[in-house]
Amino acid sequence: MTSANSLEPASPALDRASLRPDCGNCFALCCTAFGFSRSADFPVDKPAGSPCHNLAPDFSCTIHDTLRPRGFRGCTVFDCFGAGQNVSQGLFFGKSWIESPDTKSEMFAAFAAARQLHEMLWYLAEAQTRTFDPDASHRAAQLRNTIEQAVGGELSDVLSLDVQDLHSQVRLTLIEVSEEVRAAYLAAGDDHLESALKPGADLMGKNLRSRRLCGADLRGAYLIAADLRDSDLSGVDLLGADFRDARLDGADLLKALYVTQPQLNAAHGNHVTRLPADLKMPSHWQDA
Template sequence: MNDLRADCSRCFALCCVVPAFGRSVDFAIDKPARTPCPNLREDFRCGIHTRLRDSGFTGCTVYDCFGAGQQVAQVTFGGTSWRDDPASARAMFDVFPVMRRLHELLWYLTEALELAPARELHPAVRELRAEVEALTRGTPDELLRLDVDPHWSRMNDLLLRASELTRGRGRNRRGADLIGKDLRGAKMRASTLRGAYLIGARLVDADLRLVDFIGADLRGADLSGADLTGAFFLTQAQLDAAKGDERTKLPRSVARPAHWVRRQA
């Protein structure tokens, strides 16, 4: 999934310009949409990248464009930046969120192809993925006219079936409100936590194997020592928003966040 991972060196800092954010625990300042962050340098690099968390910009560290930034910059607009061609800025900023949705679609579809128990769905998944990949190569005008919702609906149907085939008879906790819950050592193997609210939940040493995490809110959730082996539809951004340690067992699709602190002996 390398093409679906952000490569900031090939982007024009679109995530630092297009979204708006307000002063909060995630952002130290207010920033209007389509306005460059004051920390953005002329070379499209962040001036405080190595100390974002300490500077009050945790929200930046958990954002993931799924590779949409470099696709828009290098393919859709041919490598010409919005600074070099100000006339293209409006279209580029409009296209970016559309491309991000398409790339997120591709990320989930690609992960679905890794679920062996759902192999009967793989032909349909490949067909939809090929269609979406073709859409990402469209012109700016074509992308701006695109209605992504029907493709999301088709994907959602496929992912629901893939989840059921993979989890078997696991418990359904879809959309559950588990904010701040003490779930230490909980046996949640093969559950669905689609869209569940796990903000600040204590999942220390929990059994989260084969769990469907699509859309779950893991901000501040403590996954120290938890076993997420085989968990699926878990994005890097979700994991980056959580806490954990060196004992946390992770699926192959994500990397251990650099900010996770090693447990003290």
């Protein structure tokens, strides 16, 4: 843990490397705690708190290699940001909900909260590295420290945390850093396009191919099935943007803001798509 005077990241989230799923050390919490409804992402209904019917006794997935062809695309998009192994091995000391059925409800509640907290850590780590403002960096560090103290502490620390209030504080810091970073870029394009590039914009199916979108604020934008092939998204705020079925072939996201693995997993791209260094090309891009 960190000392009271230190704002260096505390265990278990020393950096983004620890914010990646380690399914081998998790009790399949994403396959049990959360529910889903039959849709384009799932072929069946599953109530929250019940194990998926594809779950093996050792907590592995019996159809892991064929999830997409079988209609479980939603499973391939989901990412817990490392919360699964932290809850399983840290907060519950490696004892599963099968071994101790009485811990099931608390474990699932802790996972739901920790998943949000770990995602916040992912964004805050980037905010610290992208800002040149010492005050903004300090605020991001303070928030990281608060979250890491909780997820690296006791179960009660996580369950008692006001996640929504913390989320609001993190959001303000991320927006502040975003404004600073985007100011260094010049968004180009016609007036009509520029007016459409705004937070929460409906850009579903929009043809944005080969565009220079640098510095745009697309936080929370709907980019479902949008064509972004060969476009430059440097300095674009993509916090919470919906990339389902978006085309990213040849796009440059190397310096885009707040990109996550789930966003990439939901999209389509190829081997020449430029990605941030700590994200990886989804396997279905290779298949395509």
